């Protein structure tokens with residue numbers, strides 16, 4: 507006996523069509539018109555869109571930062587994701603300098619196993635190859651064997667996470683050999699740290715200056731440099747959280763030359779801005795301290811344009827939540843100490859639908875491509891990202907007419923604020939299936955805690971041939 511999702515409109519990255527979807531066990535058994543309901547549990551999808559569950563490839567759950575830890579753990583974070591229509595997340599394991607990738611892998615598996623409520627996977631952030639570099643590089647191979655098909659490299663945060671160009675190049679060469687994808691935090695951390703020190707010396711300590719200390723040029727320069735090094739190494743690169751037109755220009759230039767360069771942007775850069783959220787007037791602006799920072803508003807049009815024409819492949823969140831009352835507070839009087847990050851895992855699809863599809867900028871097929879199909883393809887999740895026979899039954903029943911008001915008072919995320927407080931959006935998740943199980947019913951979480959499964963991904967060079 508299966509579950510028959512009846513009477514909805516299936517939306518793929520290519521087209522929309524009327525069809526029923528039959529789920530048996532954890533998988534989709536059939537997609538077609540007028541499937542026989544005999545014996546199955548029928549879920550009425552009349553008036554709803556049937557889409558692949560969202561995939562958020564950039565989250566930081568239970569992440570230590572500057573003496574505190576991000577407010578959502580794998581349980582609250584993945585429940586918030588599910589309620590927002592996302593059925594898979596990829597988080598980051600951070601290798602400690604002086605530690606091994608294996609140690610980081612074990613630490614992050616312990617955070618997720620038995621706690622995650624939807625399926626999840628990990629990128630490995632490489633910060634160190636150790637004294638024996640050959641052994642360090644061999645660890646990358648071991649990580650790929652564990653299903654970690656992507657490595658994160660930081661060009662920002664000197665002395666903490668940043669690696670130098672030589673180390674980055676070595677990792678890229680190894681990644682190319684393994685067909686693993688290199689995910690790049692592209693900001694020139696050395697130059698930024700000079701500006702930061704100068705600002706602090708001048709007494710410019712408020713949150714606003716965090717944004718001003720990180721120029722779009724620093725992001726563009728690092729975007730260019732990482733792509734050039736990847737070209738030399740023969741590696742595929744994926745620029746994370748691309749935030750502005752200067753960086754986008756470098757990406758487009760590389761793509762026009764046929765290089766294996768991809769990028770995501772995040773929800774916040776599409777709808778929030780320096781002028782509106784961080785004008786330099788109050789401590790409240792600490793809510794919007796994350797990296798890269800919010801940019802001048804005119805950049806938003808460039809980002810939307812790149813989502814339309816394909817220069818940007820994915821929209822993620824960089825969800826890294828900290829409470830305003832007692833965590834952001836750590837940086838009062840010194841923006842360097844403000845925990846970096848914002849909450850967004852729950853609102854990604856609402857924002858992308860409302861400001862993308864409802865406004866006419868994106869088709870609903872493009873919405874599916876950006877939120878689920880491309881993330882699955884680029885990050886090597888072969889059973890996810892599409893409504894088709896044999897795929898995992900990660901199914902989102904989306905009500906395009908639902909009115910919803912975003913608020914910290916009703917959200918599942920464990921923060922005491924929302925970046926989109928009071929915003930009214932049209933379009934929201936109604937029911938959500940994760941591997942065949944209805945985990946969200948009428949917008950409420952109804953699944954079991956800890957049911958999420960670690961997804962072993964396939965190294966496929968980011969989907970490039």
Ligand SMILES: [Zn+2]
Nearest residue numbers: 564566824826
């Ligand atoms: Zn991040």
